[in-house]
Amino acid sequence: MTFVLFGATGDLAKRKIFPALYNLFMDGKMPDSFSIVGVGRREWSDQTFQSHVEESVHTFSRRIINDASNMKTFLQAFRYSPLDVTKSDEYQSLLETVQQQEKNLSIPENRLFYLSVSPEFVDAITSNIKQSGLGTVKGWKRLIVEKPFGHDLTSARELNEKLSRTFEEEEMYRIDHYLGKPMVQNLESLVYTNPLLRAIWNKDHIVNVQITASEVVGVEERAGYYDRAGAIRDMVQNHMLQMVMMTAMQISKKGAEEVNDEKRKVMESLRPLQKEDVAANVIRGQYGPGEIKGEPVTAYENEPGVSPSSKNDTFIAARLWIDNDFWAGVPFYIRTGKRMQEKSTRIVVEFKNPLSAETAPNRLTIDISPSEGVSLQLNMKNPLNNQIEPVSIDFSANAKDVPEAYELLLFGALRGDPTFFAHWKEVELSWEWVQPILDAFEEDLVPLHLYRSGSMGPEASYQLLQEDGFKWLDHEQK
Numbered sequence: 001m002t003f004v005l006f007g008a009t010g011d012l013a014k015r016k017i018f019p020a021l022y023n024l025f026m027d028g029k030m031p032d033s034f035s036i037v038g039v040g041r042r043e044w045s046d047q048t049f050q051s052h053v054e055e056s057v058h059t060f061s062r063r064i065i066n067d068a069s070n071m072k073t074f075l076q077a078f079r080y081s082p083l084d085v086t087k088s089d090e091y092q093s094l095l096e097t098v099q100q101q102e103k104n105l106s107i108p109e110n111r112l113f114y115l116s117v118s119p120e121f122v123d124a125i126t127s128n129i130k131q132s133g134l135g136t137v138k139g140w141k142r143l144i145v146e147k148p149f150g151h152d153l154t155s156a157r158e159l160n161e162k163l164s165r166t167f168e169e170e171e172m173y174r175i176d177h178y179l180g181k182p183m184v185q186n187l188e189s190l191v192y193t194n195p196l197l198r199a200i201w202n203k204d205h206i207v208n209v210q211i212t213a214s215e216v217v218g219v220e221e222r223a224g225y226y227d228r229a230g231a232i233r234d235m236v237q238n239h240m241l242q243m244v245m246m247t248a249m250q251i252s253k254k255g256a257e258e259v260n261d262e263k264r265k266v267m268e269s270l271r272p273l274q275k276e277d278v279a280a281n282v283i284r285g286q287y288g289p290g291e292i293k294g295e296p297v298t299a300y301e302n303e304p305g306v307s308p309s310s311k312n313d314t315f316i317a318a319r320l321w322i323d324n325d326f327w328a329g330v331p332f333y334i335r336t337g338k339r340m341q342e343k344s345t346r347i348v349v350e351f352k353n354p355l356s357a358e359t360a361p362n363r364l365t366i367d368i369s370p371s372e373g374v375s376l377q378l379n380m381k382n383p384l385n386n387q388i389e390p391v392s393i394d395f396s397a398n399a400k401d402v403p404e405a406y407e408l409l410l411f412g413a414l415r416g417d418p419t420f421f422a423h424w425k426e427v428e429l430s431w432e433w434v435q436p437i438l439d440a441f442e443e444d445l446v447p448l449h450l451y452r453s454g455s456m457g458p459e460a461s462y463q464l465l466q467e468d469g470f471k472w473l474d475h476e477q478k
């Protein structure tokens with residue numbers, strides 16, 4: 001297999017892709033013979049590239065590197081091909097490098113193309129892959145595409161149409177790194193393999209589902225992108241909706257087709273929002289000044305690169321309804337934002353409580369990151385005072401040796417397993433659901449609530465749940 005990495009000199013390659021490839025190699029999960037060809041504009045030699053890869057792995061790998069001989073073998077697989085991806089005539093030398101490696105190392109003609117570049121280049125690269133012959137193989141070819149997948153519904157459709165000229169749907173692996181998080185991958189098994197949970201994973205037993213992805217960091221150096229995207233495109237259209245799908249799908253057997261089908265069904269049942277209804281169901285927020293870990297931090301509007309008087313959303317909370325037999329009448333609440341109190345991604349499932357006045361409701365909390373675990377809140381009699389009190393049964397994963405999201409995702413693509421990648425139908429349905437929100441924001445039909453940095457978002461997001469008689473189950477209330 002030849003792994004052709006466009007954007008090999010970039011940030012994502014350095015922080016995520018090279019360390020993931022190294023860990024797969026160390027775990028014996030790379031194919032028997034493989035070559036990795038990096039592409040970028042910089043005029044690097046193979047040696048410069050190999051040193052860069054080595055440094056990246058040393059800096060960012062979850063594994064402590066103490067095995068020089070394995071590292072040497074790993075680095076020998078790397079070649080660099082300088083190329084401006086917009087110039088068709090430069091692809092010939094890339095093809096030659098790929099073919100030479102295939103010949104020298106007797107590598108079967110299987111090619112995995114990874115586009116870790118700005119979306120504006122995706123069209124040029126895929127059509128040049130076709131024209132140059134890089135995409136003509138005796139074995140298989142696959143394409144991994146990074147987010148963002150479009151800027152709105154129209155651009156996502158256009159992008160998909162362009163990609164489909166070179167790659168079939170079965171050959172496309174759209175990355176959503178939340179689908180690589182071990183606990184998100186675990187959701188399917190958690191419900192499927194526990195008849196106890198399967199029996200109650202529906203509207204008869206569940207009153208609401210809350211999915212939170214809060215971050216402590218602000219916009220950092222990404223204002224150029226983020227000020228145009230906002231939390232709605234950056235997190236909701238992809239990661240948050242993928243977590244809704246993974247939580248709400250009803251699996252009856254394991255396998256990629258089933259997972260993608262069930263996720264699609266969830267999205268098809270998601271009640272569409274009309275532009276006029278957005279304000280009643282979606283809270284738009286932007287961080288103001290505040291404190292993070294005791295240190296003052298600036299408001300979003302004063303961050304470098306943010307446009308003056310920007311109305312960009314750095315926080316979104318929303319209420320979703322899945323109008324199918326399993327979930328009709330159960331609100332799904334999602335919430336995500338930057339500069340919040342804690343870094344945490346968590347799903348809380350609250351169960352019905354017929355004894356509501358006397359006992360706390362049962363709750364299942366699934367911690368996705370940074371800690372990974374599951375806890376179930378039950379009621380028990382305290383022998384000291386004979387009072388019924390909530391107790392928690394906890395399982396925490398030992399994160400030390402757990403593969404990172406990019407390892408799991410790359411391993412999936414290497415095996416040709418699309419289970420934890422976003423199928424086009426899911427992406428399109430997600431954009432369809434989000435588009436009225438984008439329109440309502442554009443037309444300023446939704447108030448922008450400022451929230452204090454270091455808080456859990458604007459007060460309005462608490463009111464959203466209060467309207468239904470619920471409250472956000474933050475960490476201390478778990």
Ligand SMILES: NC(=O)C1=CN([C@@H]2O[C@H](COP(=O)(O)OP(=O)(O)OC[C@H]3O[C@@H](n4cnc5c(N)ncnc54)[C@H](OP(=O)(O)O)[C@@H]3O)[C@@H](O)[C@H]2O)C=CC1
Nearest residue numbers: 007008009010011012040041042084085116117118146147
């Ligand atoms: N960084 C991250 O954490 C994440 C990134 N992503 C996505 O991954 C993609 C890459 O991001 P990131 O690595 O951060 O971006 P960077 O800006 O760090 O890297 C961009 C890469 O593209 C290459 N490139 C740019 N123009 C050309 C060109 N004309 N011809 C050939 N190569 C070119 C650059 O090579 P050179 O400079 O040598 O020309 C560089 O390797 C983006 O789509 C981003 O949205 C997604 C999730 C997280």
Ligand SMILES: O=C1O[C@H](COP(=O)(O)O)[C@@H](O)[C@H](O)[C@H]1O
Nearest residue numbers: 147177213215234235239345369
């Ligand atoms: O895709 C993105 O995700 C990160 C958050 O990812 P996590 O794995 O740290 O939870 C977010 O910071 C970034 O803005 C977004 O582009």
